[in-house]
Amino acid sequence: xxxxxxxxxxxxxxxGKYVELRCDPISGxxxxxWYRQSLGQGPEFLIYFQGTGAADDxxxxxxxxxxxxxxxxxxxxxxxxxxxxDSAVYLCASSSTPDRVTGELFFGEGSRLTVL
Amino acid sequence: GEDVEQSLFLSVREGDSxxxxxxxxxxxxxxxYWYKQEPGAGLQLLTYIFSNMDMKQDxxxxxxxxxxxxxxxxxxADTQTGDSAIYFCAEISGGGADGLxxxxxxxxxxxx
Numbered sequence: 655x656x657x658x659x660x661x662x663x664x665x666x667x668x669x670g671k672y673v674e675l676r677c678d679p680i681s682g683x684x685x686x687x688w689y690r691q692s693l694g695q696g697p698e699f700l701i702y703f704q705g706t707g708a709a710d711d712x713x714x715x716x717x718x719x720x721x722x723x724x725x726x727x728x729x730x731x732x733x734x735x736x737x738x739x740d741s742a743v744y745l746c747a748s749s750s751t752p753d754r755v756t757g758e759l760f761f762g763e764g765s766r767l768t769v770l
Numbered sequence: 771g772e773d774v775e776q777s778l779f780l781s782v783r784e785g786d787s788x789x790x791x792x793x794x795x796x797x798x799x800x801x802x803y804w805y806k807q808e809p810g811a812g813l814q815l816l817t818y819i820f821s822n823m824d825m826k827q828d829x830x831x832x833x834x835x836x837x838x839x840x841x842x843x844x845x846x847a848d849t850q851t852g853d854s855a856i857y858f859c860a861e862i863s864g865g866g867a868d869g870l871x872x873x874x875x876x877x878x879x880x881x882x
Contacts, residue, residue, distance in 0.1 A: 658812065687869060696774070696858050697813070699869030713869060745813065754869070755801050755862055761812035 656680075658762035660746050666768045667736055675731045675765045679748030685757060686729050688721055689745040691764070697745055703729060704752050736769045743767075774873035776859050781879040788846040790876045792859030795840065799861040802835060803870065804844045807856045816844070816857075846878075854880045 659678040667673055679686050685704055689697035699713040706726045714720075718736075723729040733740055743764040751757035773795045782788045794802070803818040819826045819833045819842075826833045832845040846853055856875040 689869070694874065696860070696872030696874050697870070698872070702869060710869070747813075756818075758815050759813075759870075761814070763810065763812045 658746055658748050658760055660744075660762040660765050662765055663763065664766045664768075666770065668770050669736060669738060671736050671769075673733045673736055673767060675733075675744050675767070677729045677731070677746030677748075677762060679727065679729070679746070680750075680760055681727075683748035683750050683760070684726065685749040685752050685754070686723060687747040687749075687759060688729070688731050689747065689761075690742045691745055692742045700731070700744075702754065733767075736767075738769045741767055741769045774859055774861055774871055776857075776873040776876045778874065779877045779879065781881060782849050783881045784849060784851060786849055788844075788849045788853065788878055790844045790846075790857050790859075790878065792842040792844075792873055793840055794842065794859070794861050794871075796861060796863050796871070797840070798863040799840075801862050802833075802842050803860040803862075804831075804833065804842075805858040805860060805872075807858065807875065808854075813858065849878075849880055851880050851882075854878055 661676045687702050688700040691697045701721050702710040703723045718734045720732045743766045745764045747759040747761045749757040775793045804816045805813045806816050807813050830847045834843045858875045859873040860870040
């Protein structure tokens, strides 16, 4: 596709359930990022992939959050035992360069997660 | 930790210049960015500036950086209705560990 694609665009779930959010980056982009944007806040970094490996997962809030990118393209963010505080828009971004400082990030429209 | 602060709202008349301000605390910031977020759309990089520069101009956009005061501004000349969006200031330090640190965003409201 032409841009970063995220699915689902909206997800409503109940507290305690398991959720998967998918990101399809721009074709050929080796770097992939997940950010979380809570209401009224700026995006917060969660995890960064270079290829298949998680090069930096320092932003994951706790061990209920996990992300994979098995073939170096599509990534899935997995949230176990969801809590109401997990409600946010989860943003995915990709970049054509591993340079985290100068590489331009291309963001998807996000997946809005609501935990009831 | 790093902190990036912005005013939440700015209202300007169509045709006037908009100046969106940002302050940051991390003295080791290497690059500073301005992103635009329109309703229902992803974040879009507008421009960025390296910390050893004090000004960058790109068409209607002018970025000013005062590194001593840790103050960044984005000036949009001849503001149009299509400029209505949330503008995020962001910074990154060192080799990029911890990713971008974003401010809460400034809602730019255009009055006719």
